[in-house]
Amino acid sequence: MLPPDGEDAEVLNREHVTTRKDPMTDLVIRPITAGEEKLFDSLPDPALVGRAAFGERYLDMAAAGQYRPEWTWVALRDDVVVARAAWWGGPDDDQPLALDWFDFTDTDAAVELLRTAPLRAEYSLSLPPGWRDDPAVRAQAQARIDAATAAGMSVLVERYRYRWTTGCGLPDRPGRLTFRPEPDDAVILDVLRRVGEGSLDAHTRHTAATSGPDAAAREELDLLLWLPSPRDWWRLAWTASGELVGIIVPARNHTDPIIGFVGVVPEQRGHGYAYDLLVEGTHLLVEGGVTEIVAATDQTNHPMAAVFARAGYPIERERVDLV
Structure with a gap:
C-alpha cells in the first residue's frame, strides 16, 4: 500500500502519537510526516552497526522511496530524537517486511518505541564480519539486540551475507x-x-x-x-x-x-x-x-x-x- 498523502496522512499520524510520562520529561512516540526525514536523521549515531556501518544513508534511501513516513518512527524527549526505527517494504507492499533501521541514545525509549509502533516485522541487524571481535561494535550490536528482546522479540538466527564480483x-x-x-x-x-x-x-x-x-x-x-x-x-x-x-x-x-x-x-x-x-x-x-x-x-x-x-x-x- 502506498503511503497516504495530504490530510489523511496527518490524521493517521496524529492517531498514533503516544506520550509516555517520565519523571524528568515526557516521551513522545510517533511516526514522522513527509518532510521530517531530517528529524529522523538527527539522532547521533557512530555508524558502527546497521545499514549505516556499510555507508548507506537513511536520507538517500528515503529520498529513493525505500522508507515511508508512516513506517518511520521516532521517540522524542523535549523535541529531541532519542530513539528511531524504520521498517522497510517493497513499493507494492501493504505491510513492512523488515525492521532494519533501529538506533537510540535512550534504551527505555527504544523499547517503548518498538512496543508502541503498530508494525510487526522481523528485525534484521546488519553487522561487520567478525563483529564480536571489536568491543565497540559488539557493545552497539548487543544494545540493539537487548532492546529488541526487551520489547518482545527473540533471536532466530545469525547469517552471512555474501557479495560475489567478477x-x-x-x-x-x-x-x-x-x-x-x-x-x-x-x-x-x-x-x-x-x-x-x-x-x-x-x-x-x-x-x-x-x-x-x-x-x-x-x-x-x-x-x-x-x-x-x-x-x-x-x-x-x-x-x-x-x-x-x-x-x-x-x-x-x-x-x-x-x-x-x-x-x-x-x-x-x-x-x-x-x-x-x-x-x-x-x-x-x-x-x-x-x-x-x-x-x-x-x-x-x-x-x-x-x-x-x-x-x-x-x-x-x-x-x-x-x-
Whole structure:
C-alpha cells in the first residue's frame, strides 16, 4: 500500500502519537510526516552497526522511496530524537517486511518505541564480519539486540551475507546436471515442500514448526514470486537419468542481483549438488550481464556456507535476525 498523502496522512499520524510520562520529561512516540526525514536523521549515531556501518544513508534511501513516513518512527524527549526505527517494504507492499533501521541514545525509549509502533516485522541487524571481535561494535550490536528482546522479540538466527564480483572469478560448471525452467507454480511448490524436509534453514524450520511444512513452502514461493525479476529465470535441476535434484533461483531484489534460493531434495543430498546449483545460478546471472551478486545463508548451515566459500563468494557482512 502506498503511503497516504495530504490530510489523511496527518490524521493517521496524529492517531498514533503516544506520550509516555517520565519523571524528568515526557516521551513522545510517533511516526514522522513527509518532510521530517531530517528529524529522523538527527539522532547521533557512530555508524558502527546497521545499514549505516556499510555507508548507506537513511536520507538517500528515503529520498529513493525505500522508507515511508508512516513506517518511520521516532521517540522524542523535549523535541529531541532519542530513539528511531524504520521498517522497510517493497513499493507494492501493504505491510513492512523488515525492521532494519533501529538506533537510540535512550534504551527505555527504544523499547517503548518498538512496543508502541503498530508494525510487526522481523528485525534484521546488519553487522561487520567478525563483529564480536571489536568491543565497540559488539557493545552497539548487543544494545540493539537487548532492546529488541526487551520489547518482545527473540533471536532466530545469525547469517552471512555474501557479495560475489567478477573479480572473484567465475567457477566452472561441473556439468553433472541438466537445468530446465519450470513454469508451473504447483510443481515448484511441491519441490519447495520436499526441499524443506530436514532443512537447516532457520526461517524454514521456524515457519514449519509454527504453521506446518506446507505453510513454510508456500511462504518461500510467495517470497520468490514477490521478487521483481522474471519468473522464467528459475531452474529445476535433473540428473542424467532424469531424477530431480533441486531448484536454483537466480533473481533480483529491489537493489541487487541475488541468489534467491538454493535447495536440494532430501534423496539427493550428500553428493555436493548444492555447489552445482549455485554455480549454475551464478553463470545465468553473469550471462545476463551482472557483475555483482548478493547471497546469504545461516551461519549454522555449515554445508551451505562451505558451498559459498568453495564457489568464491566472500562474506560481505553478518546479520542477526530477530522475530
